Amino acid sequence: MGIEVRRMSRSYVRPAAATPAGSLELSAIDRVVGLRHMVPSLHVYPPRGGAGEGQLQQQSPATVVREALGKALVDYYPLAGRLVDGPDDGPASARVECTGEGAWFVEAVAGCSLEDVARLENYPFAIPEGDLLPDEAPGVEPLDLPLMMQVTEFTCGGFVVGLTSSHAMTDGLGAGQFINAIADYARGLPRPRVIPIWSRGELVPNPPKLLSGPLPVPRMLKLRYHTVDLSIDGIEHAKSQFLQSTGQRCSTFDVAIARLWQARTRSLRLADPSTRVSLGFFANTRHLMRGGASATAGFYGNCFYTVTVSAESGAVVGADLAGVVAMIRDAKARLPAEFARWAAGERVEPDPYDLSFSYESLFVTDWTRLGFTDADYGWGTPSQVIPFAFQPFMPKAIIGAPPAPKAGARITTQCVEEVNLTEFKDEMEAF
Structure with a gap:
């Protein structure tokens, strides 16, 4: 018999305060067509013996992470917007519309302990990874949504954070920086330890595109x-x-x-x-x-x-x-x-x-070295991160x-x- 994961709620988490509106240009590297995809990962948090900062709040991990996400989206407000293709060459001239519509967030519970599924240490898992990752938001093209999260709580008190983020918006270091900002707020810090900057036009070179033409059709491999x-x-x-x-x-x-x-x-x-x-x-x-x-x-x-x-x-x-x-x-x-x-x-x-x-x-x-293993929401750092x-x-x-x-x-x-x-x-x- 399979282990059931029930998704209890699905909704958008909007920034917790007012944020700037308008369009932001992506950098020449962000606009690389091959980066217009989502990067999924699982972050496993086993139960801890002692009470952590999050546990002292007497709130569930999903509640703590959800609230902290709203605060982090004030600092990282472009991640609460939507990716929009350019009128001429599509993803190659994509930009971000800062709409404040929010990140997709799912709360779920698993009918077992992490020990029952060997702490997800060996693949294939007893729970399909798709059950621990956020399902798609209705009515939105998945590649237009910068961020989706799911927090799945287990009967032992452990939990798994399923993250799906747009590579067009962040590289691995950037995604790790954002996750740590959520964790900082979850532990009660008044602001993230690292203050984010956009600065794509100022920092990243924008040399002329030297090669052109359609992308080759890749060979599908098994x-x-x-x-x-x-x-x-x-x-x-x-x-x-x-x-x-x-x-x-x-x-x-x-x-x-x-x-x-x-x-x-x-x-x-x-x-x-x-x-x-x-x-x-x-x-x-x-x-x-x-x-x-x-x-x-x-x-x-x-x-x-x-x-x-x-x-x-x-x-x-x-x-x-x-x-x-x-x-x-x-x-x-x-x-x-x-x-x-x-x-x-x-x-x-x-x-x-x-x-x-x-x-x-x-x-x-x-x-x-991306920083994912440093993210502590109040229950300690993850035992592993699975990409x-x-x-x-x-x-x-x-x-x-x-x-x-x-x-x-x-x-x-x-x-x-x-x-x-x-x-x-x-x-x-x-x-």
Whole structure:
């Protein structure tokens, strides 16, 4: 028998005070057509032994989060508006109408404890993830709504926050900043610890579009879901090997994606070792914007550049792990110069914001530093954050943290089809 999740109420949460009206222009990066999608995630809050600040209020988590959301939408009032396409080229000239209509909010209850569903630590879950994410608001095109939330309360006192946010409005750091603003209000702070700024026209370059034409039609893939944890001991050993080999240090992210890229490339068993394979990921560029990191404090729009590593498959397959890490670090080192060229309007090929995908490419996102795991609504921080930012045409992996208190890295993937899955699992588990 399935576990029932009942949605008890659905409504819009409007800003708790008056907010500015009118139109706001999105930045050149926000308007990238490929970003016009929603990013879903689950944030798991287990029951706590002692009374937290939220519990002292004698209110349910859903009530506390809902009230705090209304307050946060005063500061982040564009998220209470609606995305509107431009009259000529649609999403490529989208803007935000600050209508104050609000974010979609759902309150739900689950007929079980979090322990009954193993705290959602292993996929597939005993509860379908769709039951824990907000259902669509009636009468609104889903992609026009910047934000939707659902708080599902469990019989044990734990709860799950299901978040669905528009990538056209925020990048991961921006979404994490907003969630922490809600948490700040939930704990009784008079204002968010980070004051948001819009400043899209002032901070983000707007170079001329160098490439034009219709987007290619992507090939739909039957990618399989797989999650693997890398131990902290294995990661530290790989870092030590890289230090001994090169005299340089590397990050956990470097090690994780190097191992992932090599394992996946080996599992593909490409017949021609000269076949090019690529690895891509978004790199934060706030420190490279006008005025540097201090000027972008509080900025919550998209602020990244695509770093791409390309090599012959034989080179990736045959290298030791330190060699693959070196390829990745070389690409990261080119970021400031490449971003400066793009910002100055020079021709950069391929366009870093015209993403195209094939089965020989892999895209990775890093969720470890976005701030989601710091969000405390009064019941402590989440035991884990579970992303579902996958597309059927994009072989992809997400680097996150394993459920607390476990250390290391959790890699969640939809990056290989069934024919390559067994070998991919074997390669990853051999780390």
